[in-house]
Amino acid sequence: MPTATAPSAYPPPIEALMPQARALAERLGETPSRNTLMKEFRIGAPKARTVLDALAAEATTVPPAEPEPPAPRPLHLVPDLEPDAEPTEPTAPVEPPAPAEAPEAEPLATGDGHPGVNITAEPERIPHVPAPRTARKPRSWPVALLALPAFVAIWSGWVGLGELTGFGVVHPLPGILDAFSLNTAITLPIGVETYAAYALAVWLTGTAPVAARSFARWSAIGSLIFGGLGQVAYHLLTAAGITHAPWWITTAVACLPVAVLGMGAALAHLIHANHE
Template sequence: MSTPVRSTYPVPVEDLIPAARELTAELGNLPSRNRIMKEYRIGADKARTILDALTEPTSGPAEPHLRSVPDPGDAGRDDAAAQTPAAVDEGASPQVTAPADLGMVAELTLSAEVPAASPSEVRLVRSWPVLLLALPAFVAVWSGWVGLGELTGFGVVHPLPGIADGFTINSAITLPIGVETYAAFALRVWLSGRVPISARRFAKWSALSALLLGALGQVAYHLLEAAGVTRAPWQITTVVACLPVAVLGMGAALAHLIHARPAQKGDN
């Protein structure tokens, strides 16, 4: 973190520029004039001068270094001929033009940049097979959750009493819709890479937890069904009854983290 320059006497602009560069690196962008005035307690003219210094173009890349290494076999040759440098035309690509009889070996290190492929050259992998994979999984997961819900007390309810008495709904369908939909949503948020780090971390662990709960729910239903049990034990009923509330809480928290702005300095 950059250390503010404090002094009882006016600080020269030349001494403030290095500190301003550290502040720029810390913020990740160019600070405003008011920020510089407040940070270093200076006037508008000095702040403008510092901004001009920060926005000056940096010097270009260093010229490639050319070093001549004498051949060990020519140690006894004329010293004047051995110390003759190779000619390099300024503005042209570095080349060694030393005569062969001098026995000079040029070592030149150049960095090569490989151009990245353009978006048009990238071939995307088709994701339609996921729909084919999801169809049988949807049937199995849906039937398993609905069956487990009925064994734990979920069933037909009248959601609109006094308004539409004939309207009924089986509350067992809330289990596959809530748990499996949240697992898919959190998995998408985790792997997208387009959300804040805190949202990605929460999405990762909550998605894995939702998938694990889904797997345990399927296992519990099939074990109870195979054993001929018509009413689930109270332990399983307790866990299943809490699932809708847990899914609602995780979904609301993840949506908040996705749209939360980064914390600023000075926020309580």
């Protein structure tokens, strides 16, 4: 058992106790407890705690790593420049020493605390990124619903205006099929409105050549304006009780089939000519 130090009237300072505390720790093989320090050095609890903290701090201090020695430079032969010197046998080149092998890493401990089995790292999981949603195209059936009442009004207006300007029932196949008759007034809504829709499609889709799109834009706007004026003229003449349209209205309406045919042929020619 360690011998107790004789009590002193003046307790020694911390600097004087540290060498004795280190010697006591080496003798015991472990860090002494607070009660052991108090009993061994006849000191109070606060000073024993201070000495114990200092021993713990010294134990956790890591000594600085020694710098690695520089690698030896390989030797090489220097030829003799004297002309009268006798030739000597060639000396084998001195090979540099092989680099020291790195120490093998200690085996990692497994989950149950036994070494010898390396733990395989879990592969990094790539977060799943959902594919972007494509925007839905708007439905086209509302256009048909909107066009139905407009078709009825436009059809009746053009047919009525055609009858006021001299369009009427004809027999296109005389002597062949006398019973077959046709009201030529239907050529107005079919020609004007169909060409306006066709020119709008060529203009707005953007797939046609530049010249075709430019012609389609201006002709579509002109057809829609002329169609609106035709509807206004029919309703004004009907409201006024006029049964025959004035000559200038009759002239304009009579030229419509020819104008529609010319614009349609020109637009189709511009589209196909540029594509070829």
